[in-house]
Amino acid sequence: xxxxxxxxxxxxxxxxxxxxxxxxxxxxxxxxxxxxxxxxxxxxxxxxxxxxxxxxxxxxxxxxxxxxxxxxxxxxxxxxxxxxxxxxxxxxxxxxxxxxxxxxxxxxxx
Amino acid sequence: xxxxxxxxxxxxxxxxxxxxxxxxxxxxxxxxxxxxxxxxxxxxxxxxxxxxxxxxxxxxxxxxxxxxxxxxxxxxxxxxxxxxxxxxxxxxxxxxxxxxxxxxxxxxxxxxxxx
Numbered sequence: 102x103x104x105x106x107x108x109x110x111x112x113x114x115x116x117x118x119x120x121x122x123x124x125x126x127x128x129x130x131x132x133x134x135x136x137x138x139x140x141x142x143x144x145x146x147x148x149x150x151x152x153x154x155x156x157x158x159x160x161x162x163x164x165x166x167x168x169x170x171x172x173x174x175x176x177x178x179x180x181x182x183x184x185x186x187x188x189x190x191x192x193x194x195x196x197x198x199x200x201x202x203x204x205x206x207x208x209x210x211x
Numbered sequence: 212x213x214x215x216x217x218x219x220x221x222x223x224x225x226x227x228x229x230x231x232x233x234x235x236x237x238x239x240x241x242x243x244x245x246x247x248x249x250x251x252x253x254x255x256x257x258x259x260x261x262x263x264x265x266x267x268x269x270x271x272x273x274x275x276x277x278x279x280x281x282x283x284x285x286x287x288x289x290x291x292x293x294x295x296x297x298x299x300x301x302x303x304x305x306x307x308x309x310x311x312x313x314x315x316x317x318x319x320x321x322x323x324x325x326x
Contacts, residue, residue, distance in 0.1 A: 193312065
């Protein structure tokens with residue numbers, strides 16, 4: 102299993118501030134996914150990045166895949182309390198197997 | 212439409228007892244996955260079913276763990292002689308075909324506590 106490290110482990114910010122979450126590995130992945138998980142629920146897919154250097158934007162969320170396809174970042178602009186949750190990155194090992202990071206717990210205070 | 216459902220939502224058991232966890236995937240999804248999520252850790256792959264193919268059991272942590280998928284739909288994960296380290300959230304997911312870059316849809320999980 103290929104390891105994915107996420108940092109920071111915890112992040113607490115005030116509403117309106119920006120934040121960045123990182124996902125790093127020594128392995129190359131064919132694609133990388135970001136999920137958000139809320140308490141008592143399963144993870145929900147936010148985005149899949151495929152190409153090295155790719156940048157995808159979803160409203161206030163910006164996802165970047167590193168040129169070497171070993172790392173990724175998630176940037177949230179003007180965070181809102183609704184952005185609170187556990188953010189997980191997952192690298193695709195083969196056609197169906199995902200390797201997950203331990204996650205970053207984000208708390209946005211009103 | 213209905214998403215992935217899991218039952219029970221919570222299970223408390225005594226060490227040494229057997230437990231069965233159930234997953235109902237999204238109708239029409241041929242691929243089904245089981246994961247384990249321990250506190251402070253990411254999701255750990257357990258097992259993968261796709262149609263009539265032999266399941267990928269490479270993630271099962273010990274022979275106390277087994278899973279079945281009957282009729283290509285409902286799946287049951289069984290843990291025999293439970294141990295305290297089995298305490299975790301067990302998540303099930305399904306996807307349309309199980310192919311590359313497919314979206315996996317997760318259920319809410321079963322929270323297992325072994326006393």
